[in-house]
Amino acid sequence: MAKTSELLVGKWDTLHENGLFDLKRQYITRHESKATMPSRVDRYNDGAKEIQALIQKCIDEDEGFRAYGSRWSMSNIAHQKDNMHQNNLMYLDLEVVEDDIHPDSEYAHENIFFFECGNTIKRISQKLNEYGKSLKTTGASNGQTIAGCISTGVHGSAFDVGAVQDYVVGLNIITGPKASDNVYLERHTRPGLNDAFANRINARVIRNDELFNAALVGLGSFGFIHGVALEAEDLFLLDRYVTRIDKKLALALSKNLDFENSDFKIAGEVGPDGKPNRPYHYKIFINPYVDDDRYVVEAMYKKKYEMAYPDPFGKIEKSIYRDLIYLLIKFSEKFPKSIPWFIKSLQKSILPEITKDEEKIRATLYETFWDAGYKGPAFACSVGVAIEDSEKALNALVKMTKKHPIPGIFAMRYVDQTKATLGFTRFHKTCVIEIDGIQWEKSSKIPSLEEYARFMIEALQAENIPFTVHWGKSMDYAFPGLAEYMYGDRVEKWKNCRSWLLSEKMARVFSNDFIATLGLDTYHNVPHDFIESLDKNGQPIQSIV
Numbered sequence: 001m002a003k004t005s006e007l008l009v010g011k012w013d014t015l016h017e018n019g020l021f022d023l024k025r026q027y028i029t030r031h032e033s034k035a036t037m038p039s040r041v042d043r044y045n046d047g048a049k050e051i052q053a054l055i056q057k058c059i060d061e062d063e064g065f066r067a068y069g070s071r072w073s074m075s076n077i078a079h080q081k082d083n084m085h086q087n088n089l090m091y092l093d094l095e096v097v098e099d100d101i102h103p104d105s106e107y108a109h110e111n112i113f114f115f116e117c118g119n120t121i122k123r124i125s126q127k128l129n130e131y132g133k134s135l136k137t138t139g140a141s142n143g144q145t146i147a148g149c150i151s152t153g154v155h156g157s158a159f160d161v162g163a164v165q166d167y168v169v170g171l172n173i174i175t176g177p178k179a180s181d182n183v184y185l186e187r188h189t190r191p192g193l194n195d196a197f198a199n200r201i202n203a204r205v206i207r208n209d210e211l212f213n214a215a216l217v218g219l220g221s222f223g224f225i226h227g228v229a230l231e232a233e234d235l236f237l238l239d240r241y242v243t244r245i246d247k248k249l250a251l252a253l254s255k256n257l258d259f260e261n262s263d264f265k266i267a268g269e270v271g272p273d274g275k276p277n278r279p280y281h282y283k284i285f286i287n288p289y290v291d292d293d294r295y296v297v298e299a300m301y302k303k304k305y306e307m308a309y310p311d312p313f314g315k316i317e318k319s320i321y322r323d324l325i326y327l328l329i330k331f332s333e334k335f336p337k338s339i340p341w342f343i344k345s346l347q348k349s350i351l352p353e354i355t356k357d358e359e360k361i362r363a364t365l366y367e368t369f370w371d372a373g374y375k376g377p378a379f380a381c382s383v384g385v386a387i388e389d390s391e392k393a394l395n396a397l398v399k400m401t402k403k404h405p406i407p408g409i410f411a412m413r414y415v416d417q418t419k420a421t422l423g424f425t426r427f428h429k430t431c432v433i434e435i436d437g438i439q440w441e442k443s444s445k446i447p448s449l450e451e452y453a454r455f456m457i458e459a460l461q462a463e464n465i466p467f468t469v470h471w472g473k474s475m476d477y478a479f480p481g482l483a484e485y486m487y488g489d490r491v492e493k494w495k496n497c498r499s500w501l502l503s504e505k506m507a508r509v510f511s512n513d514f515i516a517t518l519g520l521d522t523y524h525n526v527p528h529d530f531i532e533s534l535d536k537n538g539q540p541i542q543s544i545v
């Protein structure tokens, strides 16, 4: 039987110390050992029962319950004051064989994998590597859990690919303590796994696009995501270059991503017609305190996997992984009393090193977006805008930041549109403008992080720029009407779906301050037979009772 430790911790915090929140109880569940329960499916199902027993306990005591992953979110999205479940020991993966694939599936069966919630991006990548497969995209490093990633909408800068949730095929969600509260949820238009697979994990099948899209970026509030079916692809290589280009060109590309018809040329990255290749990844670094007519940009080109490429780690350690936060902290440790001077001095110290074309770094996705070194206090705020608005939004944010300086620098990344109802990469191509840095003390010259986050929202609203914010990063979530401003009627759709899937009692159990602050915890009494599992053509198959 799976066993759970119960720790009366009193306090809880994120990895980067963004809070210190009250917490009564922390749970950590460990599966039965392989020696006594050899079948992975048995251990997985036994784990589900244990989670349901914990949920029952919370109901009995009229308390909340929330799962969390690696604590990498910097907002309070993962926090719940009563009971928090740490998933890091729940990292099984279940075999998916050809017989498990739904007859209407359009996925290649060898690309479908099923991982338990606590698997980190690193662990998943290693597992996929054994099969010659890779994730399609990740964030800039690899320590987050799969359930944590999709719950906030983690992205990289693969602008034709999307975010992590966009390659999820199915979700196994525990919605309550009863046997029928174990659900396997997929899109009806893109079924992946068949009912026999769902039966094996004791889950009731729901195929419904609307519900799936809402639960996908569920902010930790759609129940306990026990497992995730995802689509991988063949292992590939990335050739990475860092170069400095004219600011006008960098921002023109930011607005149209039309590399093939641009002047952005890297030797060797040119097609047979002489036009520049389209990168897989594009990122711009901007120091808001320096008026530069050239920007540092990072571009990566996707290449077919081949065995013989030089070990990338010598270069990776020297260049990529001196990440912004690490460099910022080093700098501030050296000059602790000189924040204003420090801000002005950022330019030379924190941008990635320029590579010569012949010095490109070639590595797999997993090797490229490697471990994050720094674990001390840090902040990050990210907003998403349509790429067409990216220059205007950047200008507004830089102007505001010059007026209210804080120790951080900007970067811009690009992501394809998500189908997730509250996915913050919701524009047809989203430009994510982020400011990362170290935490600081508010003073007469420097605003608090909360104030700065409010200024960000106000600066974008003043320019009438539609925007979203990264749910896992710092922001003024109490800003009046924020969720509705960002998502319009999608907010009601999301709440409806949550109310369809969860009973009112369970919706309360899976709520927290974060969603309450945003007004997303409201429960709607929708008819109970409202959700229907649909076939591929949208015809009802079954009703939820």
Ligand SMILES: Cc1cc2nc3c(=O)[nH]c(=O)nc-3n(C[C@H](O)[C@H](O)[C@H](O)COP(=O)(O)OP(=O)(O)OC[C@H]3O[C@@H](n4cnc5c(N)ncnc54)[C@H](O)[C@@H]3O)c2cc1C
Pocket: 015, 016, 066, 067, 068, 069, 070, 071, 072, 073, 074, 077, 078, 079, 087, 117, 118, 138, 139, 140, 141, 143, 144, 145, 146, 147, 148, 149, 150, 151, 152, 153, 154, 155, 156, 219, 220, 221, 223, 224, 225, 226, 372, 470, 471, 472, 473
């Ligand atoms: C060093 C660093 C680098 C980062 N880089 C990026 C980046 O490149 N791109 C990007 O988009 N973000 C980035 N982030 C933000 C971070 O990746 C996200 O906030 C991510 O969601 C954190 O994942 P986690 O596993 O730590 O989840 P947590 O932060 O622990 O939890 C996040 C949410 O997931 C929910 N959750 C977790 N497990 C479950 C479950 N089993 N069932 C239901 N809900 C669950 C939690 O309740 C919470 O709501 C970075 C953060 C750090 C610290």
